[in-house]
Amino acid sequence: MKFFNFFTLYAKRTVRDRMFFLIMFLFPMLLIWLLGSAFSGLMGDSGTEGEVVVSANLIYTVEESSHMSDLFTEHMTEDNEFFTMTRHNDIKIGEEKIRRNEYDAYVIVGRDKITVYKNSYYNFSSSMGELIIKAFADDYNLMYEIAVTDPSKLSQEESISGRRFTEEISFDRQRMPRAIDYYGVTMSTMFMFYGVIFLGTYFAGNRQNKTEDRIKASPASILSYQWGTALGNIVLIVLQAVVIISAGILIFNIYWGEALGISMLVILGEIIMISSLGTILGLTFKSENAVAGISQVAIPAIVFLGDGYTQIGGTGVILAIKKISPMYWINHGLFDAIYLNEYKTAFISIAISLGVAAVCTLVVALLNRNRRTEDE
Amino acid sequence: MIIECRGLEKSYKNIKALKGLDLSIQEGTIYGLLGPNGAGKSTFINIVAGLVRADAGSLSVAGKSIPGESNAVKKKMGFVPQDLAIYEDLTAYENISFFTSLYGLSGKEKRKKVEKALEFVSLTDRKKDLVKTYSGGMKRRLNLACGICHEPEILFLDEPTVGIDPQSRNHIMESIRKLNKNGMTVIYTTHYMEEAESLCDRIGIIDHGKIIAEGTLDDLQKIISENELLFIEATGDIGALTGKISKTVGILEAYAEENGILVKHNGQKGILENIIKHATDTGSEIHSMESRRPNLEDVFLSLTGRTLRD
Ligand SMILES: Nc1ncnc2c1ncn2[C@@H]1O[C@H](COP(=O)(O)OP(=O)(O)O)[C@@H](O)[C@H]1O
Numbered sequence: 292m293k294f295f296n297f298f299t300l301y302a303k304r305t306v307r308d309r310m311f312f313l314i315m316f317l318f319p320m321l322l323i324w325l326l327g328s329a330f331s332g333l334m335g336d337s338g339t340e341g342e343v344v345v346s347a348n349l350i351y352t353v354e355e356s357s358h359m360s361d362l363f364t365e366h367m368t369e370d371n372e373f374f375t376m377t378r379h380n381d382i383k384i385g386e387e388k389i390r391r392n393e394y395d396a397y398v399i400v401g402r403d404k405i406t407v408y409k410n411s412y413y414n415f416s417s418s419m420g421e422l423i424i425k426a427f428a429d430d431y432n433l434m435y436e437i438a439v440t441d442p443s444k445l446s447q448e449e450s451i452s453g454r455r456f457t458e459e460i461s462f463d464r465q466r467m468p469r470a471i472d473y474y475g476v477t478m479s480t481m482f483m484f485y486g487v488i489f490l491g492t493y494f495a496g497n498r499q500n501k502t503e504d505r506i507k508a509s510p511a512s513i514l515s516y517q518w519g520t521a522l523g524n525i526v527l528i529v530l531q532a533v534v535i536i537s538a539g540i541l542i543f544n545i546y547w548g549e550a551l552g553i554s555m556l557v558i559l560g561e562i563i564m565i566s567s568l569g570t571i572l573g574l575t576f577k578s579e580n581a582v583a584g585i586s587q588v589a590i591p592a593i594v595f596l597g598d599g600y601t602q603i604g605g606t607g608v609i610l611a612i613k614k615i616s617p618m619y620w621i622n623h624g625l626f627d628a629i630y631l632n633e634y635k636t637a638f639i640s641i642a643i644s645l646g647v648a649a650v651c652t653l654v655v656a657l658l659n660r661n662r663r664t665e666d667e
Numbered sequence: 668m669i670i671e672c673r674g675l676e677k678s679y680k681n682i683k684a685l686k687g688l689d690l691s692i693q694e695g696t697i698y699g700l701l702g703p704n705g706a707g708k709s710t711f712i713n714i715v716a717g718l719v720r721a722d723a724g725s726l727s728v729a730g731k732s733i734p735g736e737s738n739a740v741k742k743k744m745g746f747v748p749q750d751l752a753i754y755e756d757l758t759a760y761e762n763i764s765f766f767t768s769l770y771g772l773s774g775k776e777k778r779k780k781v782e783k784a785l786e787f788v789s790l791t792d793r794k795k796d797l798v799k800t801y802s803g804g805m806k807r808r809l810n811l812a813c814g815i816c817h818e819p820e821i822l823f824l825d826e827p828t829v830g831i832d833p834q835s836r837n838h839i840m841e842s843i844r845k846l847n848k849n850g851m852t853v854i855y856t857t858h859y860m861e862e863a864e865s866l867c868d869r870i871g872i873i874d875h876g877k878i879i880a881e882g883t884l885d886d887l888q889k890i891i892s893e894n895e896l897l898f899i900e901a902t903g904d905i906g907a908l909t910g911k912i913s914k915t916v917g918i919l920e921a922y923a924e925e926n927g928i929l930v931k932h933n934g935q936k937g938i939l940e941n942i943i944k945h946a947t948d949t950g951s952e953i954h955s956m957e958s959r960r961p962n963l964e965d966v967f968l969s970l971t972g973r974t975l976r977d
């Protein structure tokens with residue numbers, strides 16, 4: 292199969308490139324370590340296990356003094372590295388603040404029930420807040436309820452209430468992401484994305500150095516060339532992912548959660564997506580430099596919007612923009628799976644990745660057809 | 668005829684690269700396509716290779732029409748493109764091996780052919796070095812090897828000797844002769860008349876996308892050998908001298924060249940005296956005059972009024 296010849300040629304030429312090892316293996320380890328230690332230093336005591344990069348900002352109201360509210364004020368109101376808990380006595384003001392997303396979650400301590408209100412806009416911190424309360428309720432065998440509100444459908448009369456879910460989820464309070472856990476994930480997904488550049492410049496480079504002409508003049512089909520090469524990239528990046536994730540676990544003890552299978556599917560989705568993006572870039576842009584140039588601008592933007600460098604928060608328009616970044620879904624899909632054991636975001640991210648790949652495949656097929664009929 | 672081409676046309680935006688190209692090439696020959704830069708040589712090769720589609724006309728290779736049935740003949744053809752088309756980050760061996768595998772060869776058979784091709788272009792002792800460490804001539808030879816390793820029946824070479832040292836050039840010319848002896852049909856494009864003269868069985872002279880003369884070297888020389896050809900080596904105001912000479916009785920044509928004037932005349936008496944007189948009049952100095960057998964450069968000049976070189 293000629294397909295296999297293209298596959299091995301890509302692997303051979305790419306592996307031989309020193310930049311490939313530097314960018315794909317060395318840099319991620321370096322940045323995980325660097326950002327992990329820099330941010331843990333800022334967050335509190337260095338060197339201990341407990342430093343967190345994601346902390347929840349909560350407000351609460353005690354509806355009625357009770358045994359429960361005593362427990363709550365005793366155990367939950369002292370500021371710590373996981374969350375801050377601010378008291379507000381007026382429920383109306385509390386609701387308003389949560390609508391405007393000033394806090395990550397709103398906790399109402401009732402007589403025999405704790406209710407957590409959170410914004411329906413996805414936010415890792417508010418999920419953390421929810422889990423903190425769940426953990427507290429679990430510890431003391433209390434009843435709790437989660438309510439979700441959608442601030443985009445703001446109406447003054449409509450009070451916060453909505454979907455309720457009471458399913459049990461396990462939560463290990465020790466397992467809050469440290470800075471290094473956070474960057475262990477986001478730097479891995481970011482540096483995998485750089486596979487776009489290697490594949491894109493490979494395709495563009497073959498056009499520039501005219502070897503593509505030899506391939507086109509040969510009996511090998513253009514499809515075996517494109518698919519063989521793209522698959523070569525998929526395999527290389529899978530290897531990269533395995534290496535940097537294992538190294539992260541072994542060297543930095545990075546937590547990847549229980550549902551490693553789901554996380555790996557998210558990552559495989561990302562790899563398939565970046566390989567399809569690399570193919571498109573390589574086939575449409577004129578030169579290697581153009582491909583590298585656009586990627587070097589686009590990737591940091593995509594990563595930034597995906598909370599890859601730091602949690603940038605944001606509501607409304609900003610959040611909507613963030614959601615355009617496939618990295619947003621990949622990173623949050625992973626964090627949800629790792630820390631919350633919730634897989635919805637993970638599956639959305641897989642769907643988005645495969646969707647992007649499908650669109651790219653279609654565009655490449657159309658490009659092939661046009662080139663065949665009207666060249667140059 | 669292994670290659671038949673009728674009325675081939677191709678335009679790029681507003682440039683007409685081919686304006687009705689006709690060619691018939693016989694199996695087993697070395698056919699030279701001689702023409703200046705921009706004549707349309709590469710465009711023709713690219714159409715045969717399936718990289719470019721013709722706007723009009725017909726083309727068949729080994730009885731199969733292109734592009735319609737090109738898959739049926741791609742295996743039989745080999746290409747040596749004008750621009751180097753090799754991977755600098757691979758070794759010579761890896762380059763040849765990869766391109767050969769695209770023609771369906773593998774395993775022991777492929778390895779044997781790769782070694783043979785390396786031997787053929789004298790790169791065996793450097794086969795394990797990365798191509799980026801090669802000289803220009805070595806890269807050209809590798810470019811050739813990548814196109815012939817699968818042992819095509821028809822080989823297209825697009826200016827394979829541009830910009831290399833004389834030694835590598837001779838090597839390549841020699842290699843092509845050998846390949847042809849073993850039965851390969853060779854289509855060779857060039858803008859060097861010496862190459863076409865020494866290498867090719869038949870030559871087509873191409874200019875502005877059309878064949879303007881075709882035949883063996885003898886056939887082509889006959890186009891002007893009925894007239895005498897005289898080359899005057901001169902310095903001074905060559906332009907003015909050429910103008911005067913061309914208006915002299917018995918002179919058919921005169922062209923200014925780099926270091927002299929090429930004159931086509933009818934052998935009439937008194938021509939030399941007149942030329943010397945004109946030289947004195949224009950203040951030019953004549954260093955030598957020689958009568959010569961026309962070469963392809965002269966043929967081209969007499970057909971187009973221009974030289975092959977840019
Ligand atoms: N891809 C292209 N786009 C636009 N013009 C081209 C292209 N390729 C060739 N040409 C033009 O077509 C003409 C013939 O070019 P070419 O076939 O390369 O000539 P040759 O190989 O004889 O030097 C030239 O005028 C050249 O500028």
Ligand SMILES: [Mg+2]
Pocket residue numbers: 705708709710749825826
């Ligand atoms: Mg050319």
